[in-house]
Amino acid sequence: MKEVRIILNIKISVVIIGKNEEDNILRNINSIKNTVEYKKSETEILYIDSGSEDNTIFNITSNHNDIKVYRIEDDEVKTASKGRHLGALLCKGEYILFLDADMELHNLFISRILDVSKTDPGFIGGIGIRNDIFLNNGIEVYRKQNVYNTLSEKKCNHFGGALFIKREFLIGIGNYGSSIVANEEAELDSRIIQKGKFIKEYPFQMINHYIRIEDDKKSLKNILFGKRNQGIGQGFRHSFYFKSTFSFIKRFNLFFIAFFGDLISLTLVLASVINYSLFFIAILIQISLSIFYMKNRKLKFFVLHKIYALHFFKGVLNYKLGNKINFVRIDNYKY
Template identity: 35%
Template structure:
């Protein structure tokens, strides 16, 4: 037994049986099965108690987030490796075989594979492959295998990041020289909604859950405060390049409209060449929008809080 399993979930009773069957296939590898539940109102906790060694129930009164759940779960681990999963996932057979044949001689500090997203209602699926450079991941998602010593040396997952917690953690890891390797295998089947193009756009620009906006700006602010912005920029450069280019554009605009126009066009051509596609620049602008909106929401919330204290 060389790994501990940490699973986070909320109202996942419909998915837990599939998860159970998949992790049973690697039972001989697992030291502890740890489940962290974020105030579920369905039968999740009862089901989880049937096949997890530890079930931690978080209260609605807590500032709930995926990052907090993983941090608490990780604190119960003790083996060299930790496998993180979400409760709406199951291990893919390709990754199961990879784990059963794993040789712990690697110099890397983590592994991530492809995700297969499955939308049961729409009968759709897609594969997600994480960007990489020389076999090293540029980022990862909720399913990842991490070496425990690396995770705890950088301070574990953050307890107060609402979204983009993976890139925030990975930025701190890369600052210490810890890398996550890409593997060819499909790692998990992820049972989730696959939105169409219209829904993606609506979800990004309509504030249904302001935590999604705040999380983006939280990562930015924390990276500045704790001095890992360079690592964040290296992993996810485009939105911050856009921020710089547009800031310079506004300043140049004060002095010369023509020079500002030339700057705007030439800088975006360079970005498109750098990213090798227009789509990436558009996505960068969307990320930049989330960053700015998140900062504004935090400023408004802070102002409201100060007014409440005065009254």
């Protein structure tokens, strides 16, 4: 990717990422344009596409010709982190609001979080209340209000694709890891924490997140072979480059407790050919871990962790730190 030099002359940049989101993208854009900041020309909107094969781009360019549309051209895996990384480089706002295309922004969120930023000298970013709306063939089946149970202002330890953050700070800590296939938000958060900063969580509405039930189910095939399962391993490798490994391990403590427990157990089993009593110690460790994860309501995760651990090693071994992204600007588009 060519060097990009940006002059910051916009208050808010909204970076939307998506692929094959023709059913969602106009709802997303209309919600942004319904904010006071957009109407005052303080907001720009960028859409970063990861290779849509439907009417997503056409729906944007034919209805909203003021939006900057970019399409990632890389042949390799197109990830959410790559879209956010590129969007952060191309936008020119003092703050960036990241959204996925299947999200709908609350019209007062930007105003409220900007008010907070003016009174908090340590503010670098934040999120608000997220509501998940589950759809079956486009029809709402049920919804989960206030997913993160945000009842008061507090440190945030779980932000997803929706994030409001200072652009200068984000770029300064290395931006999103563009090659990480999953859990890129948590990896970014570990670097934020490493810097002694944190994202804040506020008890006012931010987004509705529309989720297709058919896309939300994890099949056995995905568990065994899904590339997204390599995300923790890739994030772990990425953390070495930014010297945030300890913070990353703490961020994924439930994964690494099981991981190191399994490594110790495996070592003891192998050593039991010399001293058979070590085998029983290994069993005791596994029983203790099972009880621990059962109390944390994560027993299913502990059982599946044996598979996830293999994906972890694969992610560590095949990860490459590289930020070159091939993309094109699209001004008009015919489907």
